[in-house]
Every structure is written in C-alpha cells, then in structure tokens.
Amino acid sequence: MPQGQPLTVPDDGLTTRARRNAPLLAVHTGPGKGKSTAAFGMALRAWNQGFDIAVFQFVKSAKWKVGEESAFRELGRLHDEHGTGGAVQWHKMGSGWSWTRKHGSEVDHAETARDGWAEITRRIAAQSHDFYVLDEFTYPLKWGWISTDEVIATLADRPGNQHVVITGRDAPQALIDAADLVTEMTKVKHPMDAGRKGQRGIEW
Amino acid sequence: MPQGQPLTVPDDGLTTRARRNAPLLAVHTGPGKGKSTAAFGMALRAWNQGFDIAVFQFVKSAKWKVGEESAFRELGRLHDEHGTGGAVQWHKMGSGWSWTRKHGSEVDHAETARDGWAEITRRIAAQSHDFYVLDEFTYPLKWGWISTDEVIATLADRPGNQHVVITGRDAPQALIDAADLVTEMTKVKHPMDAGRKGQRGIEW
Numbered sequence: 001m002p003q004g005q006p007l008t009v010p011d012d013g014l015t016t017r018a019r020r021n022a023p024l025l026a027v028h029t030g031p032g033k034g035k036s037t038a039a040f041g042m043a044l045r046a047w048n049q050g051f052d053i054a055v056f057q058f059v060k061s062a063k064w065k066v067g068e069e070s071a072f073r074e075l076g077r078l079h080d081e082h083g084t085g086g087a088v089q090w091h092k093m094g095s096g097w098s099w100t101r102k103h104g105s106e107v108d109h110a111e112t113a114r115d116g117w118a119e120i121t122r123r124i125a126a127q128s129h130d131f132y133v134l135d136e137f138t139y140p141l142k143w144g145w146i147s148t149d150e151v152i153a154t155l156a157d158r159p160g161n162q163h164v165v166i167t168g169r170d171a172p173q174a175l176i177d178a179a180d181l182v183t184e185m186t187k188v189k190h191p192m193d194a195g196r197k198g199q200r201g202i203e204w
Numbered sequence: 205m206p207q208g209q210p211l212t213v214p215d216d217g218l219t220t221r222a223r224r225n226a227p228l229l230a231v232h233t234g235p236g237k238g239k240s241t242a243a244f245g246m247a248l249r250a251w252n253q254g255f256d257i258a259v260f261q262f263v264k265s266a267k268w269k270v271g272e273e274s275a276f277r278e279l280g281r282l283h284d285e286h287g288t289g290g291a292v293q294w295h296k297m298g299s300g301w302s303w304t305r306k307h308g309s310e311v312d313h314a315e316t317a318r319d320g321w322a323e324i325t326r327r328i329a330a331q332s333h334d335f336y337v338l339d340e341f342t343y344p345l346k347w348g349w350i351s352t353d354e355v356i357a358t359l360a361d362r363p364g365n366q367h368v369v370i371t372g373r374d375a376p377q378a379l380i381d382a383a384d385l386v387t388e389m390t391k392v393k394h395p396m397d398a399g400r401k402g403q404r405g406i407e408w
C-alpha cells in the first residue's frame with residue numbers, strides 16, 4: 001500500500017524531503033515469477049513521472065523479445081514524438097550490445113557482460129538516466145563475471161538521484177545488504193509444473 | 205526464464221496446443237512489494253499481443269492514481285487511435301465504480317465491492333475481455349464481502365480464453381488451490397523500515 005508510513009525515523013541527519021528523494025536501489029530475487037515483470041511495472045511508474053529510463057537485459061539471446069520491450073518502445077515513442085512520459089532505452093546483451101560490434105564465434109558472454117557493466121558505470125557517472133533496470137544482472141555476479149564488490153561500490157557512490165532495480169535469482173548477500181528494497185519472489189505454484197507450456201501474452 | 209520446458213506431461217487428455225492456450229488464473233500474494241506491479245507488467249505483455257485488457261482495482265479511494273494507470277491509459281489511446289496493442293479499461297472502486305452513481309455518505313464499501321464483482325461476473329460470461337487484473341481483490345474475499353467459493357466457481361466455469369490475475373495479501377487457500385500460477389512476494393527489506401517515505405516515480 002503506497003500510503004504507508006515509516007515505522008521509525010532514522011538518525012541519519014537527513015530531512016524527510018532529502019530522505020524521500022534518496023535514490024533507490026531495489027533488488028527482485030528468488031525462484032518465483034514476477035522479478036522482471038515487477039521491475040518493468042516499476043518502470044511504468046517512472047515513465048509516467050517523466051523519468052529517463054534505461055533497461056539493460058543481461059540475457060544470452062538478443063532474439064528473445066518480451067512484450068514489455070515492445071510496449072516500452074511505444075511509450076518511448078510517445079515521449080519522443082509528443083513529450084508524454086519519459087525517454088526509454090532498451091538494451092539487450094545477446095551476442096553483443098548495440099554499441100559493440102561483435103559477431104558469432106568471437107562472442108565471450110563473460111566479456112560481453114563486463115562490457116555491459118562498464119557502459120552502465122560510465123552512464124551512472126555521467127548521470128545519463130533517472131531509472132535503470134538491470135535485468136537478470138544477478139547471474140553475471142553469481143558466475144563471477146562481474147565483481148559484486150565493484151558493483152556495490154559503484155552504486156553506493158552514484159551521483160544525483162538515479163534509481164536502480166536489479167533482478168535475477170540468487171542475488172549475492174552483499175547486494176541484498178546494500179539495497180534499500182529487496183523482494184523475494186517465491187514460487188508457490190507454476191503452470192509448467194502441471195505440464196503446461198508458456199503461452200502468448202503471458203510468458204512473452 | 206520464459207524458455208522453460210514443462211517437467212511433466214499431464215494425463216489430462218489435452219493436446220499441447222490446447223494446454224498452451226488454456227486460460228490462466230494467476231494469483232500474486234504475500235506481504236512483499238511487487239504484487240500489483242508484476243500484474244501490470246503482465247498486462248503490458250498482454251497489451252502487446254493485442255489482448256483486450258480490463259483492470260478492476262478494489263481500492264477504497266478512487267483518488268489515488270498510480271503511474272501504471274496513466275501509462276495504460278496512454279497505451280489504450282495508442283490502441284484506439286492507431287490500432288497498436290490492445291484496448292484498455294481501468295476501473296477503480298473508490299466510493300463507487302464508474303458505472304454506478306453512489307455518492308458520499310451512502311457508500312457501503314462491502315456493497316460496492318460486491319457490485320464490482322457482479323459486473324466482472326457479467327463481463328466474464330459475455331467474454332468482454334481477454335485479460336483481467338483484479339487488483340487488491342483478496343481483501344473483499346478475506347473480509348467476507350464476496351464469497352470465495354462463488355469466485356472460484358465463476359472462474360472455473362469461465363468461457364473462452366480469458367486470463368485473470370488476482371493480487372493482494374492473504375489470498376484464501378481455496379483460491380491458491382484453484383489458481384494455475386501463484387507467486388508469493390516476500391518482503392526481505394523495505395525502505396520504510398529504515399524510515400524512508402514513499403517517493404514519486406517509485407511508489408506512485
């Protein structure tokens with residue numbers, strides 16, 4: 001419920017206003033559904049406030065396209081053409097990011113993931129966006145491709161008012177400790193358990 | 205990961221195609237964040253597939269407007285004016301639904317909630333929409349305003365291919381048993397615990 005009141009007032013020397021405007025680091029983790037979906041739902045709110053949004057999907061295939069991507073591209077177009085909402089960028093790792101030029105057999109997923117994080121680091125330093133979704137970003141952390149300590153340090157020192165949402169299973173404990181908002185999605189029941197396959201409009 | 209394969213093939217006499225197209229009943233429950241947000245994220249996918257979407261928010265105040273509502277109204281306009289995506293309707297209970305005419309002191313929230321469910325029942329029978337979000341709908345069930353058994357029976361018998369997502373804490377066990385997909389959102393950490401207040405673009 002958004003009307004919630006804080007239970008305690010922290011002894012951090014900040015005014016309520018400063019605290020209200022503190023940039024958020026959110027983590028959606030756990031084995032259940034809805035981690036990415038809820039992050040994109042948050043991005044809808046951010047878009048509506050006119051925030052500049054950048055999504056970075058750390059996925060192995062750039063071919064896979066979820067409906068959210070298409071919908072956000074339409075919302076980004078509304079911004080570009082009519083000034084409604086915020087700007088939207090949507091980047092997928094796949095076999096290389098749009099700003100790199102790698103092809104086929106030369107692709108090293110670990111290196112590509114590191115390239116993605118390096119670009120995000122530059123953008124955070126430059127305050128390029130207001131709202132970042134780092135989708136499936138826990139996996140390169142878990143696999144040791146990107147240093148969790150470095151990510152936490154970069155996010156802790158980020159300038160301005162840049163919100164960051166990170167999704168994926170098995171978020172490192174240090175990242176959870178560093179985050180302001182952590183939700184674990186637990187699978188209670190999933191249709192694939194009953195032998196159903198994914199379907200149009202639901203899974204993609 | 206949407207590419208998942210089912211672990212078992214059910215002995216339900218359905219073809220894979222029939223099973224794939226079976227309408228989904230999803231429940232997002234638990235004390236954590238992201239229940240509604242993930243439902244609206246699912247609705248983004250549905251919109252992108254051209255599904256006709258109807259959101260019914262069982263909230264006490266119609267004044268409260270989340271960013272998702274504004275964003276979906278824009279998406280609905282894209283459909284109406286350019287044929288992009290699906291149609292969108294967004295209804296809020298508040299002190300009466302848009303199709304009722306109640307005002308001020310005569311408002312009975314329980315009765316209003318039942319009016320909402322009666323309308324949804326009619327629309328389900330008429331197959332008015334492809335994708336329903338019944339947001340915060342577990343509360344009128346929990347409080348006994350609407351019969352959980354009746355809801356389950358209506359949803360079990362719904363014709364055609366109508367997907368339904370229900371959100372809210374404390375979903376009744378019978379509803380969980382009846383659902384195809386159930387995710388529990390668990391709060392690991394919330395900024396309000398640290399004395400922060402909700403903020404623009406994040407909480408609304």
